Each structure stands twice: as structure tokens, then as C-alpha cells.
Amino acid sequence: MKKRDIILVVSLLVFAGIVFLIFNFNNKSGKTVVITENGSTYGTYSLSENKVIGIDTDLGHNKVVIKDGKVHMEEADCPDKYCVDKGDISKTNESLICLPHKLVVEITDDEIISNNDDLDAIVK
Ligand SMILES: [Zn+2]
Numbered sequence: 790m791k792k793r794d795i796i797l798v799v800s801l802l803v804f805a806g807i808v809f810l811i812f813n814f815n816n817k818s819g820k821t822v823v824i825t826e827n828g829s830t831y832g833t834y835s836l837s838e839n840k841v842i843g844i845d846t847d848l849g850h851n852k853v854v855i856k857d858g859k860v861h862m863e864e865a866d867c868p869d870k871y872c873v874d875k876g877d878i879s880k881t882n883e884s885l886i887c888l889p890h891k892l893v894v895e896i897t898d899d900e901i902i903s904n905n906d907d908l909d910a911i912v913k
Pocket residue numbers: 865867869870871872873886887888889890
């Protein structure tokens with residue numbers, strides 16, 4: 790094998806490695822669950838903590854379940870049930886949307902640095 794061929798092979802391997810890293814970066818698991826109700830933040834929750842969140846608004850009822858690093862809509866009394874049918878989400882930027890209830894459950898990779906019920910501070 791010529792030296793030039795070795796350089797070519799190494800370059801290809803490095804390139805493949807970078808592509809692999811980018812792919813993994815885009816598919817990494819998120820850290821934080823952000824629930825938005827009618828355009829304003831309802832709450833932020835850690836994806837690593839199992840939790841059941843009941844959301845009752847004038848528009849209806851939803852039950853969001855965080856379990857084993859995944860989130861799903863356990864219950865909803867919306868007419869279409871798309872949010873329930875969507876199943877588990879766990880990756881950054883994935884979301885569960887309940888249009889009839891104007892509810893969005895989104896996963897971000899922001900870290901929650903303080904988590905009390907009145908004010909959730911998140912840092913990018
Ligand atoms: Zn729904």
C-alpha cells in the first residue's frame with residue numbers, strides 16, 4: 790500500500806467517524822421534559838425522574854407519564870387521541886402535541902439547575 794493510499798484510508802475513517810458523531814449527536818437522549826400549555830410553560834421536569842403529571846385545563850385533561858427516560862401521553866380526553874397514539878418519545882427535540890388542548894410536551898437537552906414549583910430555571 791502506498792503512503793498516499795494510507796492517507797486516503799485514514800481520511801475516510803476520520804470522515805466516517807465525524808459523520809457517526811454527528812448522527813449520534815442528533816439522536817442523543819434528551820434531559821428535560823418541557824410542557825407548554827397554550828403557549829406558556831406549564832412545567833419542566835427531569836427526564837431521568839419517573840413522574841406522572843396530570844394536566845387539567847379549560848380545554849380538557851391530559852396525563853403525561855415520564856418513565857425510564859421516556860415520555861408518553863397516558864391519557865387524554867381530546868377527540869383525536871393523536872397524542873396518546875404517538876407513544877414514547879425520548880430524544881432531544883421530539884415532541885408530543887395535543888392540538889385540541891393546545892398542549893406540547895417537548896424534550897430538550899437543557900439542564901434543570903433549580904426545580905421548584907414556582908420558578909424553574911433552565912440553562913442552555
Ligand atoms: Zn390529544
